Amino acid sequence: MEKASEFNSLAFLFYLEIMNIGIPKEIKNQEFRVGLSPAGVHALQKDGHQTWIETNAGLGSGFTDEMYLQEGANILPTATEVYAAADLIVKVKEPLAAEYDLIKKGQIIFTYFHFAASRELTEAMLRSKAICFAYESVELSDRSLPLLIPMSEVAGRMAVQVGSYYLGKPQGGKGKMLGGVPGVQPAHVLILGGGVVGTQAAKMAAGLGANVTIMDTNLSRLRYLDEILPANVHTQFATSHAIQSHLSQVDLLIGAVLLHGTKAPQLIKKEDLRKMELGTVLVDVAVDQGGCIETCKPTTHENPVYEIDGILHYCVANMPGAVPQTSTLALTQATLPYIQLLANLGWKEASTSNEALNKGLTIYEGKLFHPGLAASFNL
Secondary structure, three states, X not given: OHHHHHHHHHHHHHHOOOOEEEEOOOOOOOOOOOOOOHHHHHHHHHOXXXXXXXXXOXXXXXXXXXXXXXXXXXXXXXXXXXXXXXXXXXXXXXXXXXXXXXXXXXXXXXXXXXXXXXXXXXXXXXXXXXXXXXXXXXXXXXXXXXXXXXHHHHHHHHHHHHHHHHOOXXXXXXXXXXXXXXXXXXXEEEEEOOOHHHHHHHHHHHHOOOEEEEEEXXXXXXXXXXXXXXXXXXXXXXXXXXXXXXXXOOOEEEEOOOOOOOOOOOOEOHHHHHHOOOOOEEEEHHHHXXXXXXXXXXXXXXXXXXXXXXXXXXXXXXXXXXXHHHHXXXXXXXXXXXXXXXXXXXXXXXXHHOHHHHHHEEEEOOEEOOHHHHHHHOO
């Protein structure tokens, strides 16, 4: 039996087409995550594939070039060389303008694209005739998003951490402590969206002792949240009137709305800022998908906040990039099985044999395959 198993493994490797997998260094501002950990390299090497890592691509996440070399990776000095060598590019964030010309026709790009937030990126990928699989669109039969969940968990928890920090007076906030103290009321946290981000944010805020309201339009989800969340979290059906009723007393508002593959709806308008007290903090986690706050615009970890009408806006588009060790490990353990599918079977067979991955196929040879995205840009 042992010999037969060994023979089958050898036969698999014999018929397997070797794929070159490239991991460029992320160039988005203050982005320290990397598309593949050394453990991922080890798994792909066992399958017979070659990995090409840009020098110091993993350093921000705590992975040295030596760690990758020990697992059999090849190190290349520039992104240009990595893109040139690779059949499959695995990234964390969407390609930026400096990378557009490096992408080859027929090359597979597997990353967070968030196309709905950028027509420029969408049109650039259409022109490239690359094969684009978007992490955020990979969807299981229960409509869950397995490659978005790990980063949503990180972002939801971080939203409360950064919101609490910016509520401090030196940062321009109201000067409130999220959980209060005995004899002093805790802060009021309003969370728009009861998905993964909203749930994790509610858990963190509740754990710090805040008075939390979480809103959603899905009654089944609200019933579930009402059962699992602590007593200081209150669920409420999301209507415009309900949202408006909280604005005068809210201290920290977290936007956690996600519509699969399309722009987030704008639930907070510019005129709504006047209903809030000065120093209120808004954290828009939906900024990757256009934001659910009208006055939201993408910021960076270098310059994370800005003020409009006395209201602080935190709209960092890559929040998990601030905690890259945690984020990279959480992300790559989720993406690796799909990377192996693409590498072992090729993109066509992988996407036809795996329904979840197939939903992530967004652009192929200059054609757009996502109806919601096409509607957003009238394409």
